[in-house]
Amino acid sequence: MPATCRAPRREFITARTSVTGIVAVLAETRHAFPRHTHDQFGIGVIERGAHRSHSNHGMVEAGPGDTITVNPGEVHDGSPIGDAARAWRMIYLDPALVAETIEDATEGKTTLAEFSAPVLTDKNLANRFRELFDILTTSCTPRNGTREEEQLLLLLAATMNLGCASDMWGGIPQSIAYARNRIDDDPAASLTLAELAEACGLSRFQLLRSFSRATGLTPHAYLVQRRLQLARRLIVEGVPLAEASIASGFADQSHMTRTFVRTYGISPRAYLEAAR
Known part of the structure; x- marks a missing residue:
C-alpha cells in the first residue's frame, strides 16, 4: 500500500482511490464468506494462497496470479483452499462508471457489459490489473488523470463481453x-x-x-x-x-x-x- 494510504495492519484494508466511483481493497484472511452479492463490479488478483467460490458459472477455484471477477447482483461466496489464508487485491467499480467507460470503448454503440468469466488465468492481465491498482492507490486525492483512464479502459476491454450484459431479471415470472x-x-x-x-x-x-x-x-x-x-x-x-x-x-x-x-x-x- 502506498505511504499516503497506509492503514493499520489487519485482514482487510479498504481505501478510496484517485478515481471517483472506485474503491480498492487489500485482504489476507482465512474467513469463509457466505453467499452474498455486491451492487458494484469487482475485479482483482489472488496474490497468495488459493480460493474456492460459487459463481454464475458454478464452483470455481483461483490461485496465485489468477484474476477474479464478479458482476453486480451475482451470487457468490468464498473460502480458502487448505488451512492457510489467501491474499488478494480488488477494486470495486460503480456500474455508472463502467457504463461510461464501455460507451467510450465501443464508440457509443453500447453501455452494456459483463465480466466474461469469474476466474481468468493470464499473467499479462494480472500485471495490467496490478499496474492499475498501484496507480489508483498511489494518491488518495481524487483526480481523473489520463493514465488511470487508459489503464481502466484496457483492463475492462480485456475482461468483459461488450454489449452482452445479461439481464439477470429478464425472463423471470x-x-x-x-x-x-x-x-x-x-x-x-x-x-x-x-x-x-x-x-x-x-x-x-x-x-x-x-x-x-x-x-x-x-x-x-x-x-x-x-x-x-x-x-x-x-x-x-x-x-x-x-x-x-x-x-x-x-x-x-x-x-x-x-x-x-x-x-x-x-x-x-x-x-x-x-x-x-
Missing part, C-alpha cells in the same frame, strides 16, 4: 420481478414472507422456490443483502452507525455488525475507518 422490486424499493421496510407472497399472488412455498431459482437467494437472504448495501452507503456518507443500522432495517447496531462481519469479514466501524 412477473410475480418474482414484482417481489424483487418491492424489496429494492425499500429494503429497510418490515416485510414477511407471507406478506410478500400474498402481494405476488403466490403461496409462500411457490414464492420461496421461484425467487430462489431466479436470483440464487431466498427472499430473506436477498433482503439482507440489500440492507447491507444500504448500510454501507449510509456509513460512507457519514451517518452514525447506530442510525445507519436502523435506517437500513436492522434491529439495532449489534445486529447490523454481526451480519456485516459474517458477510464481509470486516466490522462496520473498521469499514468506516478504512473509507475515511
Whole structure:
C-alpha cells in the first residue's frame, strides 16, 4: 500500500482511490464468506494462497496470479483452499462508471457489459490489473488523470463481453420481478414472507422456490443483502452507525455488525475507518 494510504495492519484494508466511483481493497484472511452479492463490479488478483467460490458459472477455484471477477447482483461466496489464508487485491467499480467507460470503448454503440468469466488465468492481465491498482492507490486525492483512464479502459476491454450484459431479471415470472422490486424499493421496510407472497399472488412455498431459482437467494437472504448495501452507503456518507443500522432495517447496531462481519469479514466501524 502506498505511504499516503497506509492503514493499520489487519485482514482487510479498504481505501478510496484517485478515481471517483472506485474503491480498492487489500485482504489476507482465512474467513469463509457466505453467499452474498455486491451492487458494484469487482475485479482483482489472488496474490497468495488459493480460493474456492460459487459463481454464475458454478464452483470455481483461483490461485496465485489468477484474476477474479464478479458482476453486480451475482451470487457468490468464498473460502480458502487448505488451512492457510489467501491474499488478494480488488477494486470495486460503480456500474455508472463502467457504463461510461464501455460507451467510450465501443464508440457509443453500447453501455452494456459483463465480466466474461469469474476466474481468468493470464499473467499479462494480472500485471495490467496490478499496474492499475498501484496507480489508483498511489494518491488518495481524487483526480481523473489520463493514465488511470487508459489503464481502466484496457483492463475492462480485456475482461468483459461488450454489449452482452445479461439481464439477470429478464425472463423471470412477473410475480418474482414484482417481489424483487418491492424489496429494492425499500429494503429497510418490515416485510414477511407471507406478506410478500400474498402481494405476488403466490403461496409462500411457490414464492420461496421461484425467487430462489431466479436470483440464487431466498427472499430473506436477498433482503439482507440489500440492507447491507444500504448500510454501507449510509456509513460512507457519514451517518452514525447506530442510525445507519436502523435506517437500513436492522434491529439495532449489534445486529447490523454481526451480519456485516459474517458477510464481509470486516466490522462496520473498521469499514468506516478504512473509507475515511
